[in-house]
Amino acid sequence: MTDLDNVLEALTAEGEELDRLVAGLDASQWELPTPAPGWTIANQIAHLAFIFRLAGTAASDAEGFKAMVAGAENDFNGAVNAALALYAGDTPEVLLGRWRAERETVVRALAAVPAGQVVPWLVNPLPPIILACAGIMEQFAHGQDIADALGVRRELTDRIEHLVVFAVLTRDFGYLARGLTPPATEFRFELTAPSGKLWAFGPEDSPQKVTGPAADFCLLVTRRRHRDDLQVVATGSEADHWLDIAQCYRGPAGAGRTPGQFATAGV
Numbered sequence: 225m226t227d228l229d230n231v232l233e234a235l236t237a238e239g240e241e242l243d244r245l246v247a248g249l250d251a252s253q254w255e256l257p258t259p260a261p262g263w264t265i266a267n268q269i270a271h272l273a274f275i276f277r278l279a280g281t282a283a284s285d286a287e288g289f290k291a292m293v294a295g296a297e298n299d300f301n302g303a304v305n306a307a308l309a310l311y312a313g314d315t316p317e318v319l320l321g322r323w324r325a326e327r328e329t330v331v332r333a334l335a336a337v338p339a340g341q342v343v344p345w346l347v348n349p350l351p352p353i354i355l356a357c358a359g360i361m362e363q364f365a366h367g368q369d370i371a372d373a374l375g376v377r378r379e380l381t382d383r384i385e386h387l388v389v390f391a392v393l394t395r396d397f398g399y400l401a402r403g404l405t406p407p408a409t410e411f412r413f414e415l416t417a418p419s420g421k422l423w424a425f426g427p428e429d430s431p432q433k434v435t436g437p438a439a440d441f442c443l444l445v446t447r448r449r450h451r452d453d454l455q456v457v458a459t460g461s462e463a464d465h466w467l468d469i470a471q472c473y474r475g476p477a478g479a480g481r482t483p484g485q486f487a488t489a490g491v
Contacts, residue, residue, distance in 0.1 A: 231356040232331050234383040239327045242367040254316045258369040268366045269323050270311035276326035283333035283343045357390040365446035380439050382417045391445040391472040392425045398469035401477050407462045415441050432460035445472040452483040
């Protein structure tokens with residue numbers, strides 16, 4: 225099994241897990257508000273359906289992708305929010321079916337990309353494995369919003385390693401979103417997986433270090449919990465500042481979450 229196969233397998237499994245969380249909801253529960261201001265559970269699933277449709281198109285039809293994102297360069301977040309209107313009239317059953325179909329399509333499309341070829345994306349072309357990791361990030365983040373709306377605590381697995389890797393690779397997004405110059409110093413990341421395994425990245429002798437549970441780290445970089453409610457620890461002033469601005473997605477950071485917003489840290 226290739227590295228891409230492993231990530232696509234994780235993407236599929238994470239989607240199926242979130243699917244089980246929403247499949248049994250009644251119509252009123254689909255309209256529950258989530259911690260993302262103005263977004264219901266239905267909006268969260270619609271967003272995932274659209275993002276997966278976008279990624280599947282990028283991997284299989286470059287010209288079609290170009291047409292889908294035309295005019296969105298200067299306000300991609302606005303375009304993503306506007307895309308929710310495409311799903312506004314869907315019943316929960318229809319919306320769930322559309323999301324399931326897009327999940328299957330994106331996995332097939334990414335798996336079919338020839339070795340060594342990149343996929344067009346919003347800022348720069350990406351290898352399919354990185355786009356698949358981004359999909360895991362999207363499902364984790366929006367899945368957490370749904371879990372929070374339902375008062376459910378998720379049990380995470382080592383599949384989040386792909387999100388951790390993605391967040392390490394996109395360390396600078398938090399700086400770029402705020403017009404800041406990223407530090408030249410490479411950070412050391414030492415994160416404990418749900419299984420207890422240690423995941424380490426970056427030079428061992430770096431004066432800037434981030435440590436803690438990988439699950440908390442994922443909540444931090446997706447801005448689904450405030451740093452004060454997590455067990456992620458920084459060594460060094462640059463790493464400490466990064467904990468305030470960390471995000472593993474492009475564009476505006478959003479308000480994030482406030483200290484103490486949730487009763488307990490973690491998921």
